[in-house]
Amino acid sequence: MSSLKMFEKPLGMRDTFPVIYEKIETVRQTGREFLRARGYDFIETPSLEYFDTVGKASAISDASLFKLVDSQGNTLVLRPDMTTPIARVATSKLLKEKIPLRLAYFANVFRAQQTEGGRPAEFGQMGIEIIGDSTVFADAEVIITAIRLIQAFGIESFKITIGHAGVLNCILKDYTESDEQASTLRKLLVDRNYVGFEEAVETFHLPKTKSDALLQFINEATTFASIEEIEKYVRKNDALEYMQQLVELINAADLSEYVALDFTLSSHMNYYTGMLFEVFADGSGFELGNGGRYDGLLHHFGSEVGATGFGIRVDRLLEVLPSQEAEDVTVAVIFNDLEYMKALQVANRLREEGKRVTLQSKKGLINEEAFTKQFDQVVYVSQEDLA
Amino acid sequence: MDELTIAMPKGRIFEEAYQMLIDVGFNLPEEVEMSRKLMIEIPEEKIRFILAKPTDVPVYVEHGVADIGIAGKDTLLEQKRNVHELLDLKISQCYIASAGLPNTKMNEIAPRIATKYPNIAMNYYKEIGEQVEIIELNGSIELAPMIGLADRIVDIVSTGRTLKENGLVEYEHITDVSSRLIANPVSYRMKSARIQELVTRLKKFVN
Numbered sequence: 001m002s003s004l005k006m007f008e009k010p011l012g013m014r015d016t017f018p019v020i021y022e023k024i025e026t027v028r029q030t031g032r033e034f035l036r037a038r039g040y041d042f043i044e045t046p047s048l049e050y051f052d053t054v055g056k057a058s059a060i061s062d063a064s065l066f067k068l069v070d071s072q073g074n075t076l077v078l079r080p081d082m083t084t085p086i087a088r089v090a091t092s093k094l095l096k097e098k099i100p101l102r103l104a105y106f107a108n109v110f111r112a113q114q115t116e117g118g119r120p121a122e123f124g125q126m127g128i129e130i131i132g133d134s135t136v137f138a139d140a141e142v143i144i145t146a147i148r149l150i151q152a153f154g155i156e157s158f159k160i161t162i163g164h165a166g167v168l169n170c171i172l173k174d175y176t177e178s179d180e181q182a183s184t185l186r187k188l189l190v191d192r193n194y195v196g197f198e199e200a201v202e203t204f205h206l207p208k209t210k211s212d213a214l215l216q217f218i219n220e221a222t223t224f225a226s227i228e229e230i231e232k233y234v235r236k237n238d239a240l241e242y243m244q245q246l247v248e249l250i251n252a253a254d255l256s257e258y259v260a261l262d263f264t265l266s267s268h269m270n271y272y273t274g275m276l277f278e279v280f281a282d283g284s285g286f287e288l289g290n291g292g293r294y295d296g297l298l299h300h301f302g303s304e305v306g307a308t309g310f311g312i313r314v315d316r317l318l319e320v321l322p323s324q325e326a327e328d329v330t331v332a333v334i335f336n337d338l339e340y341m342k343a344l345q346v347a348n349r350l351r352e353e354g355k356r357v358t359l360q361s362k363k364g365l366i367n368e369e370a371f372t373k374q375f376d377q378v379v380y381v382s383q384e385d386l387a
Numbered sequence: 388m389d390e391l392t393i394a395m396p397k398g399r400i401f402e403e404a405y406q407m408l409i410d411v412g413f414n415l416p417e418e419v420e421m422s423r424k425l426m427i428e429i430p431e432e433k434i435r436f437i438l439a440k441p442t443d444v445p446v447y448v449e450h451g452v453a454d455i456g457i458a459g460k461d462t463l464l465e466q467k468r469n470v471h472e473l474l475d476l477k478i479s480q481c482y483i484a485s486a487g488l489p490n491t492k493m494n495e496i497a498p499r500i501a502t503k504y505p506n507i508a509m510n511y512y513k514e515i516g517e518q519v520e521i522i523e524l525n526g527s528i529e530l531a532p533m534i535g536l537a538d539r540i541v542d543i544v545s546t547g548r549t550l551k552e553n554g555l556v557e558y559e560h561i562t563d564v565s566s567r568l569i570a571n572p573v574s575y576r577m578k579s580a581r582i583q584e585l586v587t588r589l590k591k592f593v594n
Contacts, residue, residue, distance in 0.1 A: 285451015
């Protein structure tokens with residue numbers, strides 16, 4: 001193996017330079033204030049978790065986990081998401097104190113990748129979880145919070161698409177002849193392979209009414225404007241009624257313009273038991289975030305309460321954020337050795353005015369012109385200024 | 388109306404697909420200058436074409452710099468990128484097959500497969516329970532069995548003429564291939580009306 005160059009970093013790891021750092025801080029502050037005002041408590045969990053608890057239960061595929069081994073021989077993982085650790089904490093500790101819980105997080109998660117650039121292996125995630133509430137109101141709260149949070153960041157062009165695992169399963173079950181067929185079709189929908197879906201339906205040799213219904217469903221499934229339109233495909237069931245209520249609640253909050261229905265939405269994880277959604281925004285080619293109800297994960301940790309939430313990827317949020325003008329005024333105070341005392345006073349006075357002040361000795365500068373160019377104002381401290 | 392960026396593979400498929408868009412009623416100039424330009428703007432239809440190497444089309448679409456694109460199913464299977472596969476355009480139809488010298492068996496210890504589709508080949512042999520070693524080549528795959536580099540090749544076959552001329556025979560049909568309309572997941576939502584309309588028009592034409 002060739003030796004590593006000094007500047008190299010592991011694949012997918014990034015440095016955060018000052019400009020980006022400030023952007024992230026703004027996101028953190030905006031998000032924190034917003035979510036706290038809605039009654040969410042922030043929480044942090046360790047970066048390292050056991051593979052057998054959090055790693056296995058996580059929705060992130062095994063190949064994307066960073067694994068290491070501790071001195072007792074247990075396999076550890078760098079947390080690949082926040083939902084699983086929070087489910088672990090909630091079920092083992094917090095749920096005894098307050099139900100339902102409203103938790104929020106802003107933390108870095110880690111996902112290994114072997115392919116190519118453009119995909120960070122460590123990135124920030126911000127989100128909420130409501131644990132211990134199985135009502136449709138909790139799901140509505142999650143979606144409304146997601147919309148309001150994105151608006152709080154100043155993003156206007158975005159869309160949330162909502163589906164329901166129960167509705168999709170019902171359709172797939174009713175129009176196919178075996179569980180195997182239904183699961184083949186579900187897998188194709190997870191990959192968003194509509195062509196493959198149609199081909200698979202052809203190869204099943206289903207009765208014509210069934211295959212026609214499936215083909216027509218897949219044609220229309222992403223363009224339904226209301227719940228009524230899907231009713232012709234699916235017999236009355238609880239899931240559909242649930243979605244009806246959810247849509248009404250979002251309408252009541254007057255946010256329906258941001259929401260679209262997509263009943264092909266499907267997750268590779270079977271613990272997404274109910275409503276699930278994805279968040280998209282103009283400006284990034286990748287999904288901004290996602291969420292949904294995951295009662296199954298709580299069940300995995302031995303608790304039978306409902307849980308729902310969402311997470312937004314901070315790295316993608318930065319791509320779609322409207323650009324902001326830097327408000328700070330930067331000042332360089334440059335002094336000669338003898339005027340140090342006075343320079344300190346000048347600097348303090350300027351700082352009190354709310355300016356960002358850099359105190360720099362003239363002797364320490366190699367290229368004064370290049371240095372001072374970086375600032376909005378330059379103040380030279382000289383004898384005459386002494387008053 | 389949203390501006391739509393379409394990633395197209397350079398060459399023969401571009402011409403076929405372009406003609407298809409004209410046939411379904413898009414107001415595009417009959418003759419496009421196919422010199423060395425990599426980008427073609429059609430302001431009347433608010434469409435912008437970018438011309439890419441066929442195997443690169445899914446890259447542009449996955450990153451969202453192109454909203455939709457036209458890519459071969461072989462490329463999609465090989466790269467497994469996160470794009471939506473919307474429509475089979477049924478152009479440039481062919482298939483992927485394994486081939487080798489006539490009347491030969493694969494080496495029993497470590498059969499070697501030469502291919503420019505390492506993932507497709509690996510998945511295929513894995514599924515039929517055959518442990519093989521993959522040798523990746525970028526072109527003239529037919530050479531490999533002829534000079535003893537590999538027992539079999541996995542490659543695209545359209546007429547079978549190249550195989551025949553090099554004295555090879557087809558062994559197994561692996562999968563059918565044709566050009567597909569693909570979409571970026573975000574564009575698919577944010578420009579849903581435009582993309583759906585395009586899909587509906589093309590679908591009618593293709594079937």
